[in-house]
Amino acid sequence: VTIEVLNTGTELLLGQVVNTHLAWFGRELFPLGLRIARQTTLPDGAAIRQGLLEAFDRCDVLLVTGGLGPTTDDITREITAEILGRRLHEDATIVAAIEARLARRGFAFRPRMRRQAMVPEGATVLPNGNGTAPGLYFPATSTAALATPHLFLLPGPPRELRPMFADAVLPILRALHPAAAAQDFRSYHVVGLGESAVEERIGLTLAERGDLEVGYCARPNEVDFRLIGPRETLDAVEPLVLAALGDHLVSRGNGTLEEVVVGLLRAQGKTVALAESCTGGFLAHRLTNVPGASEVFPAGYVTYANAVKTDAVGVPAEWIAAHGAVSEPVARAMAEGALSRAGADFGIGITGIAGPGGGTAEKPVGTVFIALAERGQDTVCTREAFPTDRATFKDLTTQAALDRLRLRLMA
Amino acid sequence: VTIEVLNTGTELLLGQVVNTHLAWFGRELFPLGLRIARQTTLPDGAAIRQGLLEAFDRCDVLLVTGGLGPTTDDITREITAEILGRRLHEDATIVAAIEARLARRGFAFRPRMRRQAMVPEGATVLPNGNGTAPGLYFPATSTAALATPHLFLLPGPPRELRPMFADAVLPILRALHPAAAAQDFRSYHVVGLGESAVEERIGLTLAERGDLEVGYCARPNEVDFRLIGPRETLDAVEPLVLAALGDHLVSRGNGTLEEVVVGLLRAQGKTVALAESCTGGFLAHRLTNVPGASEVFPAGYVTYANAVKTDAVGVPAEWIAAHGAVSEPVARAMAEGALSRAGADFGIGITGIAGPGGGTAEKPVGTVFIALAERGQDTVCTREAFPTDRATFKDLTTQAALDRLRLRLMA
Numbered sequence: 051v052t053i054e055v056l057n058t059g060t061e062l063l064l065g066q067v068v069n070t071h072l073a074w075f076g077r078e079l080f081p082l083g084l085r086i087a088r089q090t091t092l093p094d095g096a097a098i099r100q101g102l103l104e105a106f107d108r109c110d111v112l113l114v115t116g117g118l119g120p121t122t123d124d125i126t127r128e129i130t131a132e133i134l135g136r137r138l139h140e141d142a143t144i145v146a147a148i149e150a151r152l153a154r155r156g157f158a159f160r161p162r163m164r165r166q167a168m169v170p171e172g173a174t175v176l177p178n179g180n181g182t183a184p185g186l187y188f189p190a191t192s193t194a195a196l197a198t199p200h201l202f203l204l205p206g207p208p209r210e211l212r213p214m215f216a217d218a219v220l221p222i223l224r225a226l227h228p229a230a231a232a233q234d235f236r237s238y239h240v241v242g243l244g245e246s247a248v249e250e251r252i253g254l255t256l257a258e259r260g261d262l263e264v265g266y267c268a269r270p271n272e273v274d275f276r277l278i279g280p281r282e283t284l285d286a287v288e289p290l291v292l293a294a295l296g297d298h299l300v301s302r303g304n305g306t307l308e309e310v311v312v313g314l315l316r317a318q319g320k321t322v323a324l325a326e327s328c329t330g331g332f333l334a335h336r337l338t339n340v341p342g343a344s345e346v347f348p349a350g351y352v353t354y355a356n357a358v359k360t361d362a363v364g365v366p367a368e369w370i371a372a373h374g375a376v377s378e379p380v381a382r383a384m385a386e387g388a389l390s391r392a393g394a395d396f397g398i399g400i401t402g403i404a405g406p407g408g409g410t411a412e413k414p415v416g417t418v419f420i421a422l423a424e425r426g427q428d429t430v431c432t433r434e435a436f437p438t439d440r441a442t443f444k445d446l447t448t449q450a451a452l453d454r455l456r457l458r459l460m461a
Numbered sequence: 462v463t464i465e466v467l468n469t470g471t472e473l474l475l476g477q478v479v480n481t482h483l484a485w486f487g488r489e490l491f492p493l494g495l496r497i498a499r500q501t502t503l504p505d506g507a508a509i510r511q512g513l514l515e516a517f518d519r520c521d522v523l524l525v526t527g528g529l530g531p532t533t534d535d536i537t538r539e540i541t542a543e544i545l546g547r548r549l550h551e552d553a554t555i556v557a558a559i560e561a562r563l564a565r566r567g568f569a570f571r572p573r574m575r576r577q578a579m580v581p582e583g584a585t586v587l588p589n590g591n592g593t594a595p596g597l598y599f600p601a602t603s604t605a606a607l608a609t610p611h612l613f614l615l616p617g618p619p620r621e622l623r624p625m626f627a628d629a630v631l632p633i634l635r636a637l638h639p640a641a642a643a644q645d646f647r648s649y650h651v652v653g654l655g656e657s658a659v660e661e662r663i664g665l666t667l668a669e670r671g672d673l674e675v676g677y678c679a680r681p682n683e684v685d686f687r688l689i690g691p692r693e694t695l696d697a698v699e700p701l702v703l704a705a706l707g708d709h710l711v712s713r714g715n716g717t718l719e720e721v722v723v724g725l726l727r728a729q730g731k732t733v734a735l736a737e738s739c740t741g742g743f744l745a746h747r748l749t750n751v752p753g754a755s756e757v758f759p760a761g762y763v764t765y766a767n768a769v770k771t772d773a774v775g776v777p778a779e780w781i782a783a784h785g786a787v788s789e790p791v792a793r794a795m796a797e798g799a800l801s802r803a804g805a806d807f808g809i810g811i812t813g814i815a816g817p818g819g820g821t822a823e824k825p826v827g828t829v830f831i832a833l834a835e836r837g838q839d840t841v842c843t844r845e846a847f848p849t850d851r852a853t854f855k856d857l858t859t860q861a862a863l864d865r866l867r868l869r870l871m872a
Contacts, residue, residue, distance in 0.1 A: 063497040065487025066676065066687075069480060072502060076476030086474040088512075089502040091483060097499070237477070246531045246571050257533055265505065266532050267472040268618060274477060324763070330749025331742030334763040338741025341817055341851060349769040352735070352745040352761030354754070358803055362760060362773065392769055406752055435565055438591055440752060442620050 051227050053079065054109040054199075055089040056101050058116040058126060059206055062091050070208060071115050078215065080235055082224060084111075094123040102133060105199070110190070111223065112199045116206035118183040120163045126203055127168065127186065134188065134198065136170035144175065148182045176202075176218040181210035187222060200226065234281040238291060239301045240273045241453045248275050252294035256287060270445040271453075272300070272307065297457060307452045308336045314459040315346035322455060323392035324350040325363045325384035327375065328402040328418060333448040349392035353384065363387030363399075374413070376401050378431050381419035385431075389423045396458070397423040398451050402434075404443045416443060420451050422458060430454075462638050464490065465520040465610075466500040469509050469527040469537055470617055473502050481619060482526050489626060491689075492646050493635060495522075505534040513544060516610070521601070522634065523610045527617035529594040531574045537614055538579060538597065545599065545609065547581035555586065559593045587613075587629040592621035598633060611637060645692040649702060650712045651684045652864045659686050663705035667698060682860040683711070683718070708868060718863045719747045725870040726757035733866060734803035735761040736774045736795035738786065739813040739829060744859040760803035764795065774798030774810075785824070787812050789842050792830035796842075800834045807869070808834040809862050813845075815854045827854060831862050833869060841865075 055075055061067045072089050079085065087109065092101045094117060105112050117126030131138050144167035149159050166183040169175055176185030188201040202219055204211050240248055245266040253275065257264040261283055265276040277284055277291070292299065300310050315322060324347075326333055334350035337343050351362045356375050359365040364387040369379045381399045389397025402418025409415035416437030423429040432454075436446040466486055472478045483500050490497065498520065503512045505528060516523050528537030542549050555578035560570050577594040580586055587596030599612040613630055615622050651659055664686065668675040672694055676687035686706075688695055703710065711718050726733060735758075737744055745761035748754050762773045767786050770776040775798040780790045792810045800808025813829025820826035827848030834840040843865075847857040 061676075062483065063487050063500065064491060064676070065484035065489075066685075068484045072473065073476035073479045076474050078476075080475060087504070088508070089474065091500040093498070101499075235475075244568060246573055247568075249532045249573070250571060253532065265471050265534055266530075267470075267477055268530070270620065274472070276472070276475075276477070326742075330754070330758075331737075331745025331761050331763065332749075334742025335746045335855075338743075338763075338765065338815075339851065339855075343741070344765050347741075348766035349773060350742050350761075350763030350765070351773070352742065352749070352763065354749065354761070355759035355803070358760040361802070362762070391772065392766070404749075437565065439620065439624070441750065442591070444746075444750075 051084060051111060052087045052109040053084055053111045053113070054105045055086055056098075056105055056112060056114045057089065057091045058094055058098050058101075058114065059091070060093040060095075060123070063093055071211065074208070074212065075113060075215070078220065079223075082220070082227065083233055084223065084227065095125065096129075098126055099129050099133065102130065106197065109199050111226075112201050113204065113219070114202065115204050115211060118166065118185070118203060118205050120160070120166055120182070124165075127165075127170070130186075130188070130201070130203060131170040134170065134191075134196070136172055138168040138170050140164065141167050141169045141175065144169070144184055147177070147184075151182060176204075176214050178205060178210055179213055179217075181205055181207060183210075185214050185218065187219075233278055234284050236277045236284050236288075237303055238275040238277075238295060238299055239303070239305060239307075240275055240295055240298050241271060241300050241307055241449065241456075243273065243295070243298045244268070245273045248273050248295070252291055255290070259287075262287070270442055271449040297460060300453075300456065306340075307449065307456065309340050311452050311456050311459070312337060312340040312343055312346055314456065316342065318459065320395040320459070321346050321348055321392075322396040322398060323348055323388040323394035325359075325388035325397070325399045326350065326352050327354060327359070327384070327400060328404045329400050329444050329447050329451075330354065330404075332444045333398070333400065333451055336448055336452070348394055349388065351384075351388055351391070359384060363391055376403055376413050376417060376419065378419050378421075378433065381421040382423070382429050382431050385421035385423035385429055389425065395425050396455060398455065399423070399431075400447060400451060402443075402447065404440050405437075406440065418443075418447050420447065420454060422451075422454050424458065462495060462522060463498045463520040464495055464522045464524070465516050466497055467509075467512050467516055467523060467525045468500065468502045469505055469512075469525065470502070471504040471506075471534070474504055482622065485619070485623065486524060486626070489631065490634075493631070493638065494644055495634065495638065506536065507540075509537055510540050510544065513541065517608065520610045522637075523612050524615065524630070525613065526615050526622060529577065529596070529614060529616050531571070531577055531593070535576075535594075538576075538581070541597075541599070541612070541614060542581040545581065545602075545607070547583055549579040549581050551575060552578050552580045552586065555580070555595055558588070558595075562593060587615075587625050589616060589621055590624055590628075592616055592618060594621075596625050596629065598630075644689055645695050647688045647695050647699075648714060649686040649688075649706060649710055650714070650716060650718075651686055651706055651709050652682060652711050652718060652860065652867075654684060654706070654709045659684050659706070663702055666701070670698075673698070682857050682864075708871065711864075711867065717751075718860065718867065720751050722863050722867050722870070723748060723751040723754055723757055725867065727753060729870060731806040731870070732757050732759055732803075733807040733809060734759055734799040734805035736770075736799040736808070736810045737761065737763050738765060738770070738795070738811060739815045740811050740855050740858050740862075741765065741815075743855045744809070744811065744862055747859055747863070759805055760799070762795075762799055762802070770795060774802055787814055787824055787828060787830065789830050789832075789844065792832040793834070793840050793842050796832035796834035796840055800836065806836050807866060809866065810834070810842075811858060811862055813854075813858065815851050816848075817851065829854075829858050831858065831865060833862075833865050835869065
């Protein structure tokens with residue numbers, strides 16, 4: 051089954067809006083054993099005609115988004131009807147639904163809105179519970195002149211499209227392709243190994259089998275390692291994957307590193323306090339993005355100024371004078387100070403040079419010290435080098451600090 | 462000039478990753494007078510060949526992303542060389558750059574990584590300052606067998622692609638199409654007004670003139686109001702725009718709210734300290750994303766636990782007991798405590814309920830108190846309601862707090 055997606059909307063190509071439809075379709079279709087073979091974005095207007103005709107030639111199912119609304123640039127419905135040679139008729143049920151919806155919200159019904167109630171012959175109406183324009187479904191046809199795939203016209207706004215897709219489109223696709231779900235999907239979230247290292251440890255071996263599709267997606271200091279194939283094969287190779295990835299495996303599935311860390315802390319009834327300098331609160335932000343973080347995270351100290359390192363978490367001023375604010379003794383004192391000040395079980399101290407300014411020959415931009423303190427244990431501290439832009443520096447540094455804590459919690 | 466974008470990556474079609482490249486390209490190209498006519502997403506592997514050949518027929522400039530890395534699913538470089546009939550040779554400079562980069566980060570050089578140093582004949586190398594795989598530029602060619610557009614192969618990771626695009630691709634495009642920018646572009650960054658309000662205040666009037674293209678891009682509590690047209694027209698209407706937007710105008714261009722706030726603080730030689738509860742360090746993170754923030758931001762206290770509110774910034778424990786941690790007196794005490802503890806000129810205190818848990822009938826999820834203290838002035842505090850998801854709650858709350866400080870600094 052070849053599925054294509056055609057997203058229409060000038061705002062997507064101008065960069066006013068990021069296209070989230072594609073990723074959402076992809077995630078919804080996969081459990082049905084269906085995958086998207088190609089996606090195209092076109093501007094509003096006449097280019098849609100050419101895009102539809104090309105896609106008709108290539109695919110069995112075509113999902114089109116956008117261009118169903120009331121304004122002049124919304125012409126997907128009309129162009130489709132014209133290509134398929136279908137007459138349009140006004141549907142009284144849709145008019146009534148639009149009128150009722152507008153009345154509930156205190157808006158006036160305008161004549162142009164009637165366009166949204168026009169239904170091409172042979173199309174099934176997909177009701178819109180969250181907006182005015184309904185979707186349309188055209189079953190596949192084949193004539194001497196034109197063969198068309200199963201064609202779905204769907205509204206552009208995600209809050210209208212998503213429920214319509216789940217409620218109306220997925221059941222149709224499931225009925226069309228009941229046996230499609232032969233393949234399964236597994237994703238392994240890896241930290242502390244580059245994608246080449248993951249490939250070397252396990253990816254090449256699995257790719258050589260020939261019965262699994264192997265893929266990689268790399269982000270700052272993390273890799274999603276992806277396997278697609280029959281469920282029994284995935285089950286059979288999983289022990290090999292786990293052995294190869296070892297403690298670099300953060301989660302099976304899409305659990306983020308911070309979710310895993312908060313989960314481990316909760317499970318063990320432990321807490322962590324932070325003293326951040328160069329990461330400026332980003333580590334606290336990441337932890338507190340996880341619901342329930344308040345149980346495990348009492349306090350973060352963003353000690354940007356040297357005096358605050360001393361005042362807030364008790365770093366001796368003479369250590370800062372002797373070793374510099376970016377130094378191992380200061381990072382250790384920050385971690386231990388955060389721990390004891392907040393009465394936590396763990397303390398993390400981070401001090402470094404995010405850049406673009408502030409580097410020296412001895413400590414260039416990207417230098418960072420990360421210390422992990424634990425009640426009753428020796429504090430450990432490492433020096434890292436992440437010479438990159440300011441935002442990525444924060445990504446890599448917090449990633450390293452979280453992973454340090456994760457490994458300690460799993461030990 | 463017809464520009465197309467071809468994004469490769471199975472993860473985009475499976476929905477593991479949202480494609481942010483297209484929107485970013487669109488925004489970067491527009492100021493050059495260039496617009497994207499079509500974008501296509503294809504999976505890794507052989508489908509790329511067909512996608513390239515089709516695009517060659519349609520466009521003058523083709524931007525391809527992804528598939529340049531070291532793993533087996535990265536084959537964009539090889540397929541392109543094959544289609545164009547170009548031999549590949551290993552580039553010693555790239556090998557050395559990869560080795561140096563890996564050495565700096567303590568990673569081993571692996572034989573497979575050499576693939577990234579292969580350069581097709583006639584291609585220009587676009588250095589990658591933030592990763593291992595360089596980009597490649599093939600100038601347009603035309604032979605009896607094949608006409609090709611200006612072709613750019615770019616890495617998939619945004620932090621590698623974006624600087625490469627800005628530093629290497631845009632200058633080439635600017636040289637190719639010096640006259641394209643007949644139209645000018647102006648963007649007004651607005652906070653505290655919705656897009657309908659911006660439209661009502663000024664957008665409709667300008668749209669009715671007929672010689673300006675008017676657009677809006679809304680994000681949580683901010684709107685980019687966009688005008689496209691001849692420079693003289695844009696100059697002529699600017700006073701109207703400024704008058705209509707008033708102090709809701711944060712910046713002309715793309716200056717973020719935090720950049721504007723840090724700039725105002727630096728210009729006035731003032732500092733701000735933070736006490737954050739529900740925003741969990743996100744406000745500190747936003748401020749410290751701005752280079753030079755260390756001059757104006759001495760300290761942030763992420764006082765998640767009640768005891769830490771008392772210990773770190775001196776909120777009286779009996780106030781927390783009497784009014785609750787999420788209350789106006791506590792927010793005020795947090796702002797004043799942060800200010801005095803850090804010796805800053807301003808203090809911001811934020812306490813609220815981010816959700817999903819923790820709401821009550823009196824203080825439902827989304828309730829937040831934001832207090833602004835200033836040395837020698839009365840502290841002000843407002844109660845806001847942002848009932849939404851956790852991430853958007855943090856966006857909206859920090860946006861409101863930053864804007865409060867911005868208005869005070871402009872008063």
